Every structure is written in structure tokens, then in C-alpha cells.
Amino acid sequence: MAACRNVTRMVHCGQIVSPWGLQIKRAASLSHAWCRSIASDFASRTPTANTVELLGKPYISDSYSNITKKILSKVGKNLHNRKHHPLWLIKERVKDHFYKQYIGRFGTPLFSVYDDLPPVVTVEQNFDSLLIPQDHPSRKKGDNYYLNQTHMLRAHTSAHQWDLMHSGLDAFLVVGDVYRRDQIDGTHYPVFHQMEGVRLFSNHELFNNVSGGESFCLFEQGHRTPHKQEMHTMEAAKLLEYSLKLALTKLVAHLFGDGLEIRWVDCYFPFTHPSFEMEINFQGEWMEVLGCGVMEQQLVNSAGAENKIGWAFGLGLERLAMILYGIPDIRLFWSEDARFLKQFHVPHVNQKIQFKPFSKYPPVINDISFWLPSDKYSENDFYDLVRTIGGDIVEKVELIDEYTHPETKRVSHCYQITYRHLERTLTQKEVSNIHHTIEQSVVQELGVEGRF
Structure with a gap:
């Protein structure tokens, strides 16, 4: 369905889903305020x-x-x-x-x-x-x-x-x-x-x-x-x-x-x-x-x-x-992890199930900062790039700081990227390699200026 509140929208502030699209709601706001999606090249x-x-x-x-x-x-x-x-x-x-x-x-x-x-x-x-x-x-x-x-x-x-x-x-x-x-x-x-x-x-x-x-x-x-x-x-x-x-x-x-x-x-x-x-x-x-x-x-x-x-x-x-x-x-x-999948092998579909969490592997957290280009910039392009490079080991990407230079009016974004594998412990070396690739690609593909 089209836009309605912050959950089911065709384009709505902060979250994009589709008609009736129902991914998980981030907040229970009753606001009907719209925000404009910014496309990029x-x-x-x-x-x-x-x-x-x-x-x-x-x-x-x-x-x-x-x-x-x-x-x-x-x-x-x-x-x-x-x-x-x-x-x-x-x-x-x-x-x-x-x-x-x-x-x-x-x-x-x-x-x-x-x-x-x-x-x-x-x-x-x-x-x-x-x-x-x-x-x-x-x-x-x-x-x-x-x-x-x-x-x-x-x-x-x-x-x-x-x-x-x-x-x-x-x-x-x-x-x-x-x-x-x-x-x-x-x-x-x-x-x-x-x-x-x-x-x-x-x-x-x-x-x-x-x-x-x-x-x-x-x-x-x-x-x-x-x-x-x-x-x-x-x-x-x-x-x-x-x-x-x-x-x-x-x-x-x-x-x-x-x-x-x-x-x-x-x-x-x-x-x-x-x-x-x-x-x-x-x-x-x-x-x-x-x-x-x-x-x-x-x-x-x-x-x-x-x-x-x-x-x-x-x-x-x-x-x-x-x-x-x-x-x-x-x-x-x-996930293909048996610890997850075996919990849903039940004799009938209406049986009650309560997922039992298994041990979480430790996260590795890195930040990335860059100046936005003067032309159009879309966060969805950045998220897609991170997903393409990091895949499912990227647990979360969060904008933690936004800074506007008082003289040049240039805008800088700082994102915190949380890496966590669902099935094993990540090494700092492999995360560093992935993070470095993201830094290089965000400059090449999105036209930003890195602050690495």
C-alpha cells in the first residue's frame, strides 16, 4: 500500500516499504507527515x-x-x-x-x-x-x-x-x-x-x-x-x-x-x-x-x-x-544454522513456538565519515553499497552524527556500522578489509569526500 504513517508507505519519513509492505515498525508515531525521497544517480x-x-x-x-x-x-x-x-x-x-x-x-x-x-x-x-x-x-x-x-x-x-x-x-x-x-x-x-x-x-x-x-x-x-x-x-x-x-x-x-x-x-x-x-x-x-x-x-x-x-x-x-x-x-x-531452523520443525502449523535465542557472537563496530557531494545524495544508495560489499555480516548501519560546516555549508555524515556474523566470530582483519573496501567504494560510487 501507499504511504500511511511510518510503517506502510510507498515513501514515508525514515522507512521505505511498499503497498501493504509491513516490515517491522520502528516507532508507534501516529504522524501522517510525509517526507520526500531523494533519488540519486x-x-x-x-x-x-x-x-x-x-x-x-x-x-x-x-x-x-x-x-x-x-x-x-x-x-x-x-x-x-x-x-x-x-x-x-x-x-x-x-x-x-x-x-x-x-x-x-x-x-x-x-x-x-x-x-x-x-x-x-x-x-x-x-x-x-x-x-x-x-x-x-x-x-x-x-x-x-x-x-x-x-x-x-x-x-x-x-x-x-x-x-x-x-x-x-x-x-x-x-x-x-x-x-x-x-x-x-x-x-x-x-x-x-x-x-x-x-x-x-x-x-x-x-x-x-x-x-x-x-x-x-x-x-x-x-x-x-x-x-x-x-x-x-x-x-x-x-x-x-x-x-x-x-x-x-x-x-x-x-x-x-x-x-x-x-x-x-x-x-x-x-x-x-x-x-x-x-x-x-x-x-x-x-x-x-x-x-x-x-x-x-x-x-x-x-x-x-x-x-x-x-x-x-x-x-x-x-x-x-x-x-x-x-x-x-x-x-x-x-540463516542455514540448524540452531535456528530446527526450532520450527513442528508436527502442525498452528503449534505455538517461542524462539530460543542462541549465543550471539561478538560485534565489531567501525565508523565511517564523509562529506556529501554537492548534488543529490540518497542514503538508500549508501545502504545498498554497504549491503553489496558486507552482505549479511552487516547487522546495522546507523547515522550517528550530521555536521554542517558553518562557512562552506557542506554537510558531513558519520555512520556507525555494526558487523556481526550469525554463525561465527568475525576477526578484526576480515572486518577491516571489508570496511576499507566500503570506504573506497563510497568515494568512487557515490562521489563523496572521505574523512577516513
Whole structure:
């Protein structure tokens, strides 16, 4: 989904995720203030071959091409389809709920599931089909991974909405890996996994769907579920909103247990109106867990479903897994360490799991300072460069000081880079070699002036 608060945004202050994008929230601010993303030319200056081959198909590089070898190495891993992986467990739990909760007329599951759609999409699929304006900042090269000007790695599973509706589907779940350039810390990673849900109704189907007499608390404390007779007088849009909130309240109750306190926060996404985020009170802390909304009729109509209305939602698998299982570091999802993986070999997907941390290896911390170039500079370019060189041994990159020279007005940034391997102790020598390479590359690639 598009921007809303500091968690699910297409471009929002301090954190970049995608529509419904749900990586881990950094703060519980209720601010709707926007900030502008600054793009740079780092990606176009990065040396690339004339053609990139990905998943058996060649893509001609151009000035938009900015996918690094590190990112390319992640494509096709499909952690969400790896049996007994925590992301697979979350996917299966949600899928199991929808299979049992929504049954078609012949006793078969109403929702179909697509968890193997290729992550390479067109720019039209990723943005245009979702009514995202041409000048929207979410399209910036500094925030996405482009193969070229027309193709990219999907920034959200919403990129498949239009095609699946156009194929005639009324109820479906899409699960897949998505890609965003972002900061580096224990809750952000350039590849994460989302689940998208879409449900379309005729007006008659909608009323029958929500008028079955269910008594379920949907709204904030003090509100009540409308009686069946009241639904006859409700407008279709309100009935659709009720159906959406009913479905998602049941979903989180399935995941977290009954009695969970929830609240709905008004939000903005380009392709739904009204739009909401659901927050849950988990162990005394309010946490956002998903984004949702009533689908814009223009989008539904353009997909050939003119006689339908519908809703959509999106959630992040890593986010849910980190909350439900207590996983402290997003890099662990990519680990091959048996101490991590064996904890999720359980006999059934709904079994409760509490991750047991194992010994952390000591960190090695180095600082890097440089004067910013006079032209445009993007922190995402710096983070991407550090990821490309340091890989997953980089635990965190934090801006710890910003200085403006009183006379020249030049700006200097100082970043603290924390190196920590998940599976062994790093030596000072190997970290020094990596850090030195980062220092050289940041000057060559970003045009900064080092203060090393």
C-alpha cells in the first residue's frame, strides 16, 4: 500500500516499504507527515553488463538498471515455500484459516492461493495498474530494484492484483518475495515476503456474506457489531467495510488467539478507499500488523469486473513471524544454522513456538565519515553499497552524527556500522578489509569526500 504513517508507505519519513509492505515498525508515531525521497544517480553509475539474465529471461540494461549481484542471489530462494521455515509456517497458518473459513458452493475452498508467481514484473503491473500516479515518489529508482525502465523486481504482491482479477478470479491470496531498497538494522532487509488477499462480491453476494448472524467484535472498544436487520439499510460501501473488518478480525484471532484488543487507524493507499491499518495490543504494546481497504472501483472496473465490488488486504510474513515467534533479527530468516531452523520443525502449523535465542557472537563496530557531494545524495544508495560489499555480516548501519560546516555549508555524515556474523566470530582483519573496501567504494560510487 501507499504511504500511511511510518510503517506502510510507498515513501514515508525514515522507512521505505511498499503497498501493504509491513516490515517491522520502528516507532508507534501516529504522524501522517510525509517526507520526500531523494533519488540519486548511483544506480545508473554502477557498472552493469548490457544484459542481465534472471529466471531464464534476458533483460537489456539501461539507465534505470540498479540490481546488484547480492540482490540477484536472493531471487528464487522462495523461503515462504520451504517446508518448516517460519515464513512457510505463517503462510500455511493464514492459508489454512482461509481454506476453512471460506467454503464455496461445492464444498471446496473459496480462496485460491498463488505462491509461485515470478517476482519480475513490469512497471505497469507494479504501479500503473494500481492507479499510482506517474509522479508518485514511490516510483523513484532510489527506492526500488529495476532491471530496466520497463521491468523491475516487484515492490509488493499487489503487483498481481489486476492480472488475477482480469482472469476472472473473485477470491485469492498471493504470497511472494518482494524487494525494496531500505536501511540496515535488525528489522529491515531488502528482500521480504508479503501475502495479499482480494475478495470481490456482487451486491447480493456481499449481503449474504455478512448477514449470517455472526457476533464478532470488530471495532474499537465501545462499538458494537450491527444487527442483521440493520444491514438492510447499510450502504454497500459500509457493508463492504464491515465484511473486510470481520474477515481480518477473525484472521488475527486465529493467529494470536481470542480476546485480542485491536484498533483501526485511518490510512491512505492509492488503490483503496477507505483505507485502514489494523493495530493489535500485543503484550502491552500497540503494533501495526496489516493494511487493508475497500478497493477503488476504477481499479475493479479496469480489470473487467464492472459488476463487482471488493476489498483487499496485505500483511508482511516476517513481521508476523517476528511478533508471534519472538525472532529478534530479520537476517535469521536467511540463516542455514540448524540452531535456528530446527526450532520450527513442528508436527502442525498452528503449534505455538517461542524462539530460543542462541549465543550471539561478538560485534565489531567501525565508523565511517564523509562529506556529501554537492548534488543529490540518497542514503538508500549508501545502504545498498554497504549491503553489496558486507552482505549479511552487516547487522546495522546507523547515522550517528550530521555536521554542517558553518562557512562552506557542506554537510558531513558519520555512520556507525555494526558487523556481526550469525554463525561465527568475525576477526578484526576480515572486518577491516571489508570496511576499507566500503570506504573506497563510497568515494568512487557515490562521489563523496572521505574523512577516513
